[in-house]
Amino acid sequence: MLKLQQRVQGVITAIDAHGRGILPYGKERIFVPAALPDEQVEVTIVKMIKEGYIGAITRLTHPSQDRVEPPCPHAHSCGGCQLMHMAPAAQLRWKQQRIIAAAKKEKLSLRIHDVVPSPAAACRNKVIASFGKDRNGMITAGLYEESSHRIVAIDRCLLHPASCDAIIQTIRTLMKELRIEPFDVRKRQGFLRHVQLRWGVRSGEILVTLVASESRFPARKRFVQALLQAHPAIRSIVLNVNRRDTSIVLGSEEHILYGSGWICDELLGRQFHISSSSFYQINHDQCERLYQKAYDLLELKKSDRLLDAYCGIGTIGLCAASQVKEVIGVELNAQAIADARINAKRNKITNARFICEDASRFLLAAANQHQRYDAVLLDPPREGSTPMFLDACARLQPARIAYISCNPLTQLRDLKILAQYGYVCDELFLYDMFPMSTHTESVALLKKGGQRTTKVRRGSVARTQKDRGAHEKRYRHGK
Structure with missing residues (x-):
């Protein structure tokens, strides 16, 4: 057992999900902020945590070739930029490799594309x-x-x-x-x-x-x-x-x-009304690239009916409205639906409807009524979607699903669930929406066509009001 203020030496073997270097020490693990893989360091133990210990770098014996001097004087004290000490190209490689490893762990055979860098560093709106x-x-x-x-x-x-x-x-x-x-x-x-x-x-x-x-x-x-x-x-x-x-x-x-x-x-050429609580992607220019990629993957046609699940203020659906016959947006937050309707009028879009309802129950009802949607767009919070929603979506049987995520790790979990319903995904496209942080945005296309290994049960989306409400609350508060 290590003691506070004890000094230890070793080599950083990896970076964890919080951007901290991992220093093995016997059976213990020391998490070291601002450390990079393969660096030889001396650290001082400053805190005990559930997973091990937190260590502060006392001496850096052999720095990584990917190490750079952070341009911000607050880089090691503020919690916003966990990777500012890493060269930008190395950040992108690390993000991609982390997701490749997660896909292997889920036993998913996917091509994980290179991370598309952010157009600008000062990106937050x-x-x-x-x-x-x-x-x-x-x-x-x-x-x-x-x-x-x-x-x-x-x-x-x-x-x-x-x-x-x-x-x-x-x-x-x-x-x-x-x-x-x-x-x-x-x-x-x-x-x-x-x-x-x-x-x-x-x-x-x-x-x-x-x-x-x-x-x-x-x-x-x-x-x-x-x-x-x-x-x-x-x-x-x-x-x-x-x-x-x-x-x-x-x-x-x-x-x-x-x-x-x-x-x-x-x-993307559309005007949007944004209030205090509106969910609106934080990196504007990268968001345009991400959304356009989702539309390109869906290969939208003028005859398509598009379902925008958890639509928020309508950004994703309204930007695609000119490419399809009809857009239906579903969202439980009444204020977001009111804003989406205002945004449709502002842009003179007449082929989009926005419905204030639980998305999972809406999908289930649509499936029971044998309604047809050619494509579904899904952009859940960091926790990912739920078995309840995925089951309802499978019952609706859209030909194509575009899944946008701010957490590819939970997205991979959901892709594995959808694969059991016969939805095939071959590629994952990555976007650096949050430079200097550990986060990555991603988009995947799923097509109906694989062999179903899970039976879709008629009543399987029935959950308690408490479970459903807790999940929807996370959507209302954004990501």
């Missing part, structure tokens, strides 16, 4: 900052350290638009001037918890959402006027109230302080 106080009582703004509630004060993030970081710093200054207290998680007191910014990449419009612990905002008028004067690109300011003890950023109560409560942006 959604920014979330947290607020607190430092040891001197000064208000700080920044991002959480990984696996903690300690705020790393950051004035400039290389992944964020500069205009968004400037707004955060203005808010921090206004808090001091107007005596607005940041929310203290431990004491459960204070006002401002977070600020979420949505930026329209094509429109340049910005939506500011102030996440507070209560609806009473005494300095509201002066705050809003000063913020708008400093940043004319702001189109709307919303006060979101989150009174819960939760890691989920947004609450369900909102008050519009300025503007309409939403901004507009363009994706």
